[in-house]
Amino acid sequence: MTDAQIERVAHAILSRPEFRYHGKSLFQRILDRIGSWITSVFNGLFSAAGHGGISLALSAIVVTVVVAVVVLLVVHTVRHRGHASPRAGRPAPVPRLTAADWIARASDAEKSGDFAEALRCRYRASVALLASRALVEEIPGGTAGEYRAQVVRTAPGVYLDFAELTGSFEAAWYAGAAAGPAEADRSRLQCEAVAAFLGRDSVGSR
Numbered sequence: 629m630t631d632a633q634i635e636r637v638a639h640a641i642l643s644r645p646e647f648r649y650h651g652k653s654l655f656q657r658i659l660d661r662i663g664s665w666i667t668s669v670f671n672g673l674f675s676a677a678g679h680g681g682i683s684l685a686l687s688a689i690v691v692t693v694v695v696a697v698v699v700l701l702v703v704h705t706v707r708h709r710g711h712a713s714p715r716a717g718r719p720a721p722v723p724r725l726t727a728a729d730w731i732a733r734a735s736d737a738e739k740s741g742d743f744a745e746a747l748r749c750r751y752r753a754s755v756a757l758l759a760s761r762a763l764v765e766e767i768p769g770g771t772a773g774e775y776r777a778q779v780v781r782t783a784p785g786v787y788l789d790f791a792e793l794t795g796s797f798e799a800a801w802y803a804g805a806a807a808g809p810a811e812a813d814r815s816r817l818q819c820e821a822v823a824a825f826l827g828r829d830s831v832g833s834r
């Protein structure tokens with residue numbers, strides 16, 4: 629790759645949403661609030677004990693109970709998160725099809741005028757092609773961001789085509805962006821670029 633291509637790839641990668649800082653997670657913010665609350669309880673109880681408002685022994689008992697309850701709540705939350713589906717909230721898993729299967733579906737979608745579906749099918753065809761060479765791990769519920777992150781490491785030479793195809797699919801499928809024959813033609817070329825990179829015959833619709 630030339631310096632210019634490397635720069636374009638780096639810029640495309642760093643501009644993706646998955647590389648942006650979004651602050652602390654909800655779980656981390658909850659833990660921070662719990663920590664602050666425990667601190668304030670400690671301070672209040674020991675301050676009261678120091679002024680004779682409550683015995684030190686009673687303060688210790690109350691603090692022990694409070695800490696035990698908080699620990700139980702945190703453990704319950706962590707266990708609940710551990711047993712929850714690791715891909716909760718993601719799109720439903722797609723069927724495991726070959727690249728040729730997806731291209732056939734793309735062709736059918738174009739004929740019926742469903743160009744957004746055609747984009748999705750060609751995106752899935754590209755993922756299937758890359759998975760056939762172990763360049764991505766095609767897993768149920770895998771996200772576009774996860775596949776992009778894999779491709780930039782395993783197949784940087786085709787990253788731009790794959791990333792642009794992925795972006796077109798996401799814009800049409802999730803953001804409701806316009807999709808028509810022009811977008812379908814471009815997706816075909818990008819899918820063919822992935823196939824060519826892998827040394828495969830053209831996978832464009834006949």
